[in-house]
Amino acid sequence: MKNKEPLILAVVVFFTLVTYYLVEPFAHGVMHKHVESEGFVYADLPAITKTGDAATGKELVMNAGCAGCHSIKAAGMPAPMDAVMSAQSYGVNPPDLSNAGALYDAKFLADLIKNPAHALNVEHKFDAEKGQMHPMVAFYGMGGDIDQEIADMVAYLQSIAVKPEEVTSTMAFENACGRCHAVGYENWTQIGEKPKFKHEKDGLAFDIKVMEYQDSLKAYMGKLPPDLSMYIRSRNEHFISTLVENPQNHLAGTAMPRVGVTAHSMEKVIEYLEDAGDTKRHERAAIGKNVMIYIVIFAIFALLWKKQVWRDLH
Ligand code: HEC
Numbered sequence: 001m002k003n004k005e006p007l008i009l010a011v012v013v014f015f016t017l018v019t020y021y022l023v024e025p026f027a028h029g030v031m032h033k034h035v036e037s038e039g040f041v042y043a044d045l046p047a048i049t050k051t052g053d054a055a056t057g058k059e060l061v062m063n064a065g066c067a068g069c070h071s072i073k074a075a076g077m078p079a080p081m082d083a084v085m086s087a088q089s090y091g092v093n094p095p096d097l098s099n100a101g102a103l104y105d106a107k108f109l110a111d112l113i114k115n116p117a118h119a120l121n122v123e124h125k126f127d128a129e130k131g132q133m134h135p136m137v138a139f140y141g142m143g144g145d146i147d148q149e150i151a152d153m154v155a156y157l158q159s160i161a162v163k164p165e166e167v168t169s170t171m172a173f174e175n176a177c178g179r180c181h182a183v184g185y186e187n188w189t190q191i192g193e194k195p196k197f198k199h200e201k202d203g204l205a206f207d208i209k210v211m212e213y214q215d216s217l218k219a220y221m222g223k224l225p226p227d228l229s230m231y232i233r234s235r236n237e238h239f240i241s242t243l244v245e246n247p248q249n250h251l252a253g254t255a256m257p258r259v260g261v262t263a264h265s266m267e268k269v270i271e272y273l274e275d276a277g278d279t280k281r282h283e284r285a286a287i288g289k290n291v292m293i294y295i296v297i298f299a300i301f302a303l304l305w306k307k308q309v310w311r312d313l314h
């Protein structure tokens with residue numbers, strides 16, 4: 001009988017290649033839609049055409065009542081209500097605006113002030129014509145050129161914020177995501193970092209406040225946004241970045257808003273999630289390098305040893 005082994009090998013190789021190059025990518029593509037990042041440019045939002053003046057912008061921000069809902073700690077303005085009461089009024093605690101000018105894209109901020117549901121990409125939930133108003137009240141102008149007024153307000157927010165390159169991972173996460181998402185591994189709750197309490201009673205009182213906050217948030221969002229401790233592992237960086245850039249691309253109809261972070265702030269958000277869920281990543285990379293060095297040295301010795309053993313036999 002002829003040797004059948006080459007034929008069997010060919011059949012196995014053929015089906016392995018078909019599975020690897022055709023079936024697997026197809027199945028993967030169906031299960032996980034691939035979404036390309038647009039580089040956080042927000043091309044659908046109109047460009048700012050006016051040059052803003054920060055001093056005028058300060059007056060406007062005060063008169064427009066932003067501080068009636070938001071704290072602006074950098075300008076010495078505390079929160080008008082605590083997080084739980086804010087969430088009872090607005091569904092979610094409006095974030096502090098001290099560093100908004102650095103965290104968010106300028107075009108996004110301008111559009112947000114004019115039409116929150118549009119910038120946040122939640123017009124499917126908030127249709128003003130049907131009386132579904134977004135809890136952040138739109139700015140209708142102070143009687144002058146509204147685009148100039150908004151450019152001034154954005155310039156003011158940028159003037160009180162840290163420099164864009166000074167945005168830290170905690171700052172980015174807490175401002176852009178922290179009002180909706182807990183991160184248990186970092187002790188982060190939607191109402192802030194849970195302190196270490198001396199008395200258990202105080203810890204429980206804090207937990208109850210978190211639950212009250214979550215009740216309002218659930219009613220606002222339709223469901224409780226998930227704890228993000230392990231998301232950097234269960235979903236990858238690409239998924240999270242493209243989700244934040246435009247949640248509708250991944251989850252059509254979702255209540256999660258587009259928060260309008262800059263590309264740099266997004267990198268910082270990812271860094272925060274890596275620090276929470278993938279603490280050993282630097283160690284892992286370092287060990288990988290050492291293992292490669294070990295293998296190379298070992299291979300050299302193995303080669304020399306083999307040569308020595310065979311030398312006498314030839
Ligand atoms: C106003 C509330 C809100 C904010 C702010 C917010 N999210 Fe979400 N997020 C949600 C809700 C609600 C869901 C659940 C979405 C769904 O299932 O439709 C969600 C889901 C997610 C998911 C899980 C998606 C999935 O497929 O399982 C990730 C990851 C996420 N958000 C990341 C972020 C990050 C990172 C930020 C900050 C840059 C952020 N979110 C800001 C409300 C929010």
Ligand code: HEC
Pocket residue numbers: 061064065066067068069070090092093094095097100104109112113135136137139153175176257258259260
């Ligand atoms: C009536 C209350 C209210 C007023 C007034 C208000 N906001 Fe807000 N703002 C909110 C709420 C509520 C949210 C959170 C919405 C959400 O997450 O769905 C928010 C969110 C924001 C955000 C974060 C957006 C993001 O993408 O994460 C910024 C920045 C902001 N507001 C700026 C302003 C500025 C500037 C003004 C004044 C022109 C202002 N707000 C006036 C209630 C208000």
